[in-house]
Amino acid sequence: MKKNLSRRNFLRTGALTAAGAVLAGCGATPTPEVIEKVVKETVEVEKEVIKEVEKEVVKTVEVKLKKRLRKLLQLRRRRRHA
DSSP: OOOOOOHHHHHHHHHHHHHHHHHHHTSOOOOOOOOOOOOOOOOOOOOOOOOOOOOOOOHHHHHHHHHHHHHHHHHHHHHHHO
């Protein structure tokens, strides 16, 4: 059983398919339900702090001092050679 599909039938089928898709997309949308629920719960948690961490930042200070010292040494050298 061989059936020839003409251009007219092809376009008609395509148009009907597109129209069906548009109509399906334009259907009624469900109304969202507003649900209000208040939940109150109190949870007590006890936790003991075991470790306290104290960190000293030494490198940043040293780096700044090294940069300052370099600048001062460069200025002194320039003054001596000038």
